[in-house]
Amino acid sequence: MLESPRSPATDPIGVFDSGIGGLTVVAALQDLLPSETIFYIGDTARVPYGGKSRKTVERYSIEIGGLLLAERSKIIVVACNTASALAVPRMQEIFNVPVQGVVAPGAAAAVQASRNKKIGVIGTRATVASGAYEHAIRALAPEADVISAACPLLVPLIEEGLFEDEITDRVLVRYLAPLLEQGIDALVLGCTHYPLLRRAIARAAGPDVRLVDSARNCALAVRDLLESQGLAVPADRLGRLDVALTDSTEGFLRAAEKALDLEIGDVSLRAVQTAE
């Protein structure tokens, strides 16, 4: 067991993603919990996780979790759907702070949003192959039909900044066609990058499909966890956001900072698995 002494008044909420997409969860956390300080790690040296095996994603996630504990994180938020789908159970076993992923909150929001219980899920290859959303949705609504589609081109399109683009629209139409044919009325954006493409996805999905993004529901789950475990910071404080990346590519960070209206304090570099 890794030990991490807790001083909730000053200790940060640790958040990580394979890249920068998890900042959508950070934005939701800041909205809901403005007094909390957040320490965010983007594993940009090894992004993306979405095509990698369970064992590798688990190993990377545990390593980044260790870096967050080294920053005295009082809770670890896995703001990456792939890592949530593949690594949260093992992280909960070996870390002695709460570990909150995005899959369970997203599944709960989808069950709430859907009337006909035909629920679509889009995500990376690894997230979809894991069946994690299907499992979590069925646990809440055993009668639900879950129709999933892996969309490996969306993250590259987002990282290219093609939010409003004919090519992105065509890719989305193709990915969503089989889900729409099945009559879904709710669609889980099962990758933390996807909210940056929300408008294009809404266009392709049409007005009858409600989009479900796990960021806000994840933030609500974090608030409940902090309160129930006495880890919340006093409300009179003003939190800050510090960011560390594992590779020094800041371009997309600045784009996301602007798109999500975040104010980022320190940006530092963390070495992972050095060869030396």
Add this chain to the structure above:
Amino acid sequence: MLESPRSPATDPIGVFDSGIGGLTVVAALQDLLPSETIFYIGDTARVPYGGKSRKTVERYSIEIGGLLLAERSKIIVVACNTASALAVPRMQEIFNVPVQGVVAPGAAAAVQASRNKKIGVIGTRATVASGAYEHAIRALAPEADVISAACPLLVPLIEEGLFEDEITDRVLVRYLAPLLEQGIDALVLGCTHYPLLRRAIARAAGPDVRLVDSARNCALAVRDLLESQGLAVPADRLGRLDVALTDSTEGFLRAAEKALDLEIGDVSLRAVQTAE
């Protein structure tokens, strides 16, 4: 200095790429040097390298080079344009076997192929940002105009298998337009994935542009190096190909094996930078 005792008759040619694209170089090597045994490592746990920083690409490349030396490689072929552009000089400093990249052979082939010396280069963000091709081409033909374009969507499209697809065609038309406007008559496929998209690229570039792929020229350079250093295997042998990946995702490996008509012997897994 790392030591690697040499027994050229049995020691393999070590080849690596960030993923599977470098198998295009393997196919060219087998064609030219059928007696040589090849040990190939695809760093699939950390693919792609193309958006990462010089320091990170250098660190990964040195680590994989070490794994190839552990397999007694008599020469290291860097069959990845990003790693060739960013890491070969440092690898040549610290390894005591020859290190051959793909940039220099590709640049030489481009200078040969172009009549008007307006040469286009397409590659990953990191390869293009490095200016490595521009530098290598200008060293051979100081009067050449080199027009480069980063094409970060092509590798994901290739890994999706969209070789013949309207979306791929549209992406290519957009990437190539500025190069064609400048009147290029030769185009370097500056990423070892791109030969798998050769037909679509030829369509988008039109009949007046010669496509330059560094695989064959790299294989010729390797043959020269082996002969000049007395490292070639006797011609009566029949070589084999063994492959190791750093992550257990074999899907695309099998697709490439088929597309390139390769016969792969052992496939094994190598750990990189383990967290334990």
